[in-house]
Amino acid sequence: MIKAFDNELYLREQASYIRERMQRFHGRLYLEFGGKLLNDFHAARVLPGYDPNVKIRLLKELERDAEILLCIHAGAIEQRKIRADYGITYDADAMKLIDDLGEWGLSVSAVVITRWEGQAQARAFKTKLENRGLRVYLHAPTKGYPNDPDLIVSEQGYGANPRIETSKPLVVVTGPGPGSGKMASCLSQVYHDHKLGINAMYAKFETFPIWNLALEHPVNIAYEAATLDLKDRNLIDPFHAAATGLSSVNYNRDVESFPILAAILKRITGDAQAYRSPTEMGVNRAGFAIVDDEAVREAARQEVVRRYLRCASEYIMGAADGEALKKAESLLAELGITAEYRRVVPAARSAAAQAQEDAAEHPDDPGAKGIDAVYCGAALELPDGGIATGKNSKLLHAATAAILNGAKAMAALPEPIHLLSPIVIESIARFKGDVLRRKSASLDVDEALIALSISAALNPMVQACIDRLPELRGCQMHLTHIPTPGDEAGLRKLGINLTSDAAFASKRLFVE
Secondary structure (H helix, E strand, C coil), rough: CCEEEEEHHHHHHHHHHHCCCEEHHEEEEEEECCCCCCCCCCHHCCCCCCCCCCCHHHHHCCHHEEEEEEEEEHHHCCCCECCCCCCHHHHHHHHHHHHHHHHHHEEEEEEEEEECCCCCHHHHHHHHHCCCCCCEEEECCCCCCCCHHHHCCCCHHHCCCCCCCCCCCEEEEECCCCCCCCCHHHHHHHHHHHHHCEEEEEEEECCCCCCCCCCCHHHHHHHHHHHHCCCCCCCECCCHHHHHHHEEEEHHHHHEEEEEEEHHHHHHHHHCCCEEEEEEEEEEEHHHHHHHHHHHHHHHHHHHHHHHHHHHHHCCCCCCCCCHHHHHHHHHHCCCCCCCCCCHHHHHHHHHHHHHHHHHHCCCCCCCCCCCCCCEEEEEECCEEEEEEECCCCCEEEHHHHHHHHHHHCCCCCCCCHHHHHHHHHHHHHHHHHHHCCCCCCCCCHHHHHHHHCCCCCCCHHHHHHHHHHHHCCCCCEEEECHHHHHHHHHHHHCEEEEEEECCEEECCCCC
């Protein structure tokens, strides 16, 4: 792995800058934490060497002065909105975040359910948290927002929210996903503190886009690719250019909301010059820790391809609209690359073509295709840069075959050796068909990992392969079809960065 980002430099620079911001306002600072607090794998992909948990390490550095509030949108709870990266709902992700912070020795002082309108699922979530000893606050939609600053900054606006009791000079406000109400909660708190005579101010921490990189830098283009659903668009911050004469990058939502935000802060604090631009409002220092710009550019190009492929798959499943897909295509064109720029894409497609050729040579063997399946290929880039491929069969999914072949290659085992005995695979397949009544008998990745762990007790070669599996974390894989739930779950557990072509693995509408 090329180290293009210096985490220690970043921690020193970022912690110092946040402390400087705290001292500037001589009071309490409410810091909105955008993006992922934990497991920021997007940042790790586009900034090689970036520690996905470096922001938690930053909080540990500031721990003596900081406490954490967690915001979650009541509508996201009610609609059972799913986090695509974890495959869990937003309320489950909020509880996971609280647990994960606890494992780092950090606690959440309170949870804020925002845009509360009495939703049943949100009410149940509130009860669940309170029964576990957590403080929960309810914030209704802010009256007058965004067009009436006088109503917003009044007892009918922010004043209608209960004040959250805090004790530290730095209050980090985070939440699962965008639109969780973090900014509104921060500003509501600033309002209440000033009413009590406590000097307080707001600032924003967000890693992307990186303001001191060029607008057309691939890292900033990768941010647009990562926010296709939000339709975010990078631009030069016009307020910063007017105030300082300097060029900096921001994105449309922050630029569009800045005038109203500046008006709100002026009404609360009386300081018309607290921030002259969205860039000044931010505290991000990630750009100063990049130590290999070319490596970062290459990683960001790969991420844009990855996001395009994901969007194309989501489009045919109805989870993304045509506008998002067109934007993804335009970002590829802007970088002058295609999907094949990702090495595993042509390798996987070649494996699928080979599966079809093999079937044509043996027309009497139904092979992988059977009644419902299609010919599928998978390609896995190994830590040493080699590529292992796999194709589907009556016994194994294509992704499963690629994982097994990759494990053998890393353990330096000969290709003909079977890690899973055909007898064992056939036994599992019969169990799936005869007992579980599953339509497909072939093993997905999740099932194969369990079978491998059992086989390892009897076969040291299998154990040697299992010992190498952790090395696949962060590696790249491509499938010529949308993965089944079992493939996706298994690959997620291994930490593999997966993409797929926008094609279904079966003619069946319902896939187990």
